[in-house]
Amino acid sequence: MPRSFIKRIATIAASLALAYSAGAAAAPSHPAFKVQVTGQGAPVILIPGLASSGEVWDGTVAHYCGSRQCHVVTLAGFAGVPAIEGPLLPAVEQQLSDYIAANKFDHPIIIGHSLGGFVGMKLAADHPDQVGRLVIVDTLPALAAVQMPSITGAQMKEMAAGLRTRMESMDAETKRANQMKTLQSMITKQEDIDRAAAWGKQSDPATVTNAMVEMMSEDMRSEVGRIKAPTLVLGSWIAYKDYGSKPMFEQMYKSQYQQLPNVKVELADNARHFIMYDDPAWMYDRIDNFLK
Template sequence: MLIKSIAAFAAALTLGHAAAATAPATAPATAHPAFKVDVTGTGAPIILIPGLGSSGGVWDGTVAHYCGSGKHQCHVLTLAGFAGEPAIDTPLLPAVEQQLSSYIADNKLQSPVVIGHSLGGFLGMKLAAGHPEQVGRLVIVDTLPALGATQVPSITVAQLKQLAEGMRANMKGQDAQTFKAGQLSMLRTMITKQEDMDRVMAAGKLSDRSTVIDAMADLMGSDLREDISRITAPTLVLGTWIAYKDYAPKPAITAMYTTQYAKLPGVRVEIADNARHFIMYDDPAWMYDRIDNFLN
C-alpha cells in the first residue's frame, strides 16, 4: 500500500486553512501582485517560498541563519491570498511562476538559490523547469512532483485533474464548522510544538478560502514527474516520514520520494528522522546542516 496519509495530509491542510476569513480581493498596485517580497541582508540571493496558507514568517529562522552575515540576501515571499495578503482574480500558481521569473530578471538576481516548502517547493520546481537559466540551486522541503499520485503512481494526468476537480467541489461545498473540526488534529500531524502550530493557524485564519482551495486543487491535479527533467539546477529534496510511520516504514517512503524524482538529473534526497512536515520548525538544525552542505 502506498502512503495514504500523504494524500490525506494534503487535503487536510486545505481543510484546516479553508475555514479562514476571506481577504480583500483587490491586488496590490505592484509589478508582482501574485506575491509580496521582504528583502533582508546583502550578498548572493536566496528566494524563500512558503507553503499553502503560510506567511513568509515560516522562514524567519532560515533568514536569521543565512542572511545576517553579509554572505546572502534573502527574498522572502508571501503569496497572494495567504496570511492576509490580497487575493488576485487569476489562477495563483501560474501567476507566481511567471511573476517570480520577472522579479528575478528585473532585480538582476544572479543564479539565486530557490528554497520552497510544500506548495512553495512545487512552485520552485515549476520555476526551475520552466526557466532553468534563472535558478542557481533548488531546495525542495517536503513535497513531491505529483502529490496526487502517492496512492496510485500510474494515475494519468487526466485522472489527476478529475480527482482535483472533485476535491475542489467537495471542499467549496463544506461549511465552516466542518473545516474547523479537523484543523487542530491535522496540524498535529504536521508540526510538533504547540507554539509553531499557533503560528501556522494564525496565518491560515487570515488566508482567503477560495485561493487556498484552488491552489490545493491545482497542486493535486498537477504532475511534474516528466517536467523536472528540464531542471538544470543542482537540487536537494528534504523529506519526512515520522508522521506517516503508521502507514509505511521509512524505506518505503524514501523509495516513493526517489521514484517520483527519478527524472531530475543528479537530485539529492534526504529524509529527516525527527521532523514532521514543517521541517523548519521541527528540526531546523538538521535542515540547515543539509542545506549548508549542499550550498558549499
Template sequence: MKRQLIVAALAASLSIAVPALAASAFKVEVTGTGPAVILIPGLASSGEVWQGTVQHLCGPRQCHVLTLAGFAGQPAIDGDLLPQVESQLAGYIAANKLGQPVVIGHSLGGYLALRFAAAHPEMVGKLVIVDALPALGATQVPNITAEQLRQMAAGTRDQILASDDATHAANQRRAVATMASKTEDVERIAGWGQRSDRKAVAGAMYELMANDLREDIAKIKAPTLVLGTWVAYKDFAPRAAIEQVYRMQYAKLPGAQVEMAEKARHFIMYDDPAWMYDRIDRFLK
C-alpha cells in the same frame, strides 16, 4: 509594466516588505546583502515560516521571502495563482538583477520551485525542496492518469469550498496538527490558515494535486537538494517505503540529492531546524 518593475526594484534595494508588483501574486520581504536566495512558503502559510532560516542564512546572502496572494492575510487575486507566481517571479528576478538565485521552497512552495526551475532552467542557481513532491496526487497510485488526477483534485477543491466556516477551520487545525510537533507551531500555522482566503487555498490545492511534474523536472539544470519527512506517516508505511516514493518521483531529475529527516514532521524548519540548516549549508558550499 515599467512602473511595476520599478516598484519591484525598490523593494529589493530598500530591504522592506513591499508587494513585488501591482496586483501581485506575492509579497516580498528582503533582508541582507550578497547572493540572492528566494524562499517560498507552502499552502496558506506566511513567509514568516522562514524566519529562522533567514536568520541562519542571511549574513553573507540576501534573502527574498515570499508570501503568496490569498495566504496569511495577503489579498487574493483573480485567476489561477500558481502560473501568475511563476510568471511574476521570473519578472522579479530579472528586474532586480538577481542572477541565478538559490530557490528554496516548502510544500506547495517546493512544487512551485520545481515548476519554476523546469520552466526557467537558466534562472535558478541551486534548488532546495523541503518536503514536496513533483506529483502529490500520484503518491499512492504512481500510474494515475491525468484525468484521474484532475478528478481527485476537483473533489478536494470542492470539499474545501463546500464546508461551513467552523468545519473548514476544524479541518485545517486537524491537518496542521499532523504537520508540526509543538503546540505553539501548530497554533501559528493554523492561524495563518484562518487568515487565508478559502477560494485561493482551494484553487492552489487543486493546481498542486491536478498536475504532474515527474517528466518536466528533467528540464531542471540546477543542482537540487530534496529534504523529505516520514515520521508523520509511520503508522501507514515504513520509512523505506516512504523514501522510495521520493526517489521514484525525483527519478528524472538529474543528480537530485534526497535526504530524509529522522524526527521532523512536514514543517522541518520548526521540528528539526538544526538538521535542515546543516543539510542546506553543506549543499550551498
C-alpha cells in the same frame, strides 16, 4: 538668488521626477506575492507553503542572511496578503521569473516549502537558466500519485475536482476543525501549530482551495527533467510511520524525482511536514552541505 539658477534647479528636479516615474513604470509589478528583503550578498528566494506567511522562514533567514540577501515572499491570498484574480501558481511562477530578471539576480538559490517547493520546482523547470540551486522542502512532483503511481492526468484532474467539491461543501466550523487536525499531523509543537493556524485564518478560502486543486491536478514527474539546477529534496515520513518504513518512503520520493538528473533526496527522522519548525538544525545542516 539669480533666476537662471532657480530655473536650472527646476529643470534638474523635473528631470529627476521624470526619471523616477519612468523607472517605476518600467519596474514589473508582482501582485501575486509580497516580498520582504533581508541582508546583503548573493540572493536567496524563500517561498512558503499553502496558507503560510513568509514568517515561516524567520529561523532560516536568521541562519543564512548574514552573508546572503534573502527575498522572503508571501503568496497572494495567504496570511493576509490580498488575493488576486485567476490561477495563482502560474502567476507566481511568471512574476518570480520577472522579479529575478528585473533585479538582475545571477542564478539565485530557491528554497520552497510544500506548495512553495512545487512553485520553485515549476520555476526551475520552465526557466532553467534563471535558477542556481533549488531546495525543495517536503513536496513531490505529483502528490496525487503517492498512493497510485500509475495515475493518469485525467484521473488527477478528476481527483482534484473531487477535492474541490469536498473543500467547498464544508462549513466554517468543519473547515477549522479539519485545519487543526491537519496541522497537528504536520507540526509537533503547539505554539507552532497555533502560529500556522493564525495564518490560515487570515487566508482567503477560495485562494487556498484553488491553489491546492491546481497543485493536485499537475504531474511534474517528467517535467523535472528540464531542471538544470542542482536540487536538494528534504522530506518527512515520521507522521506516517504507521503506513510504512523509512526505506519505503525514501523509495517513493526517489521514484517521483527519478527524471531529475542532479538531485539528492534526504528524509528527516524527527520532523513532520514543517521541517523548519520540527528539526531546523537537521535542515540547516543538509542545506549547508548542499550549498558547499
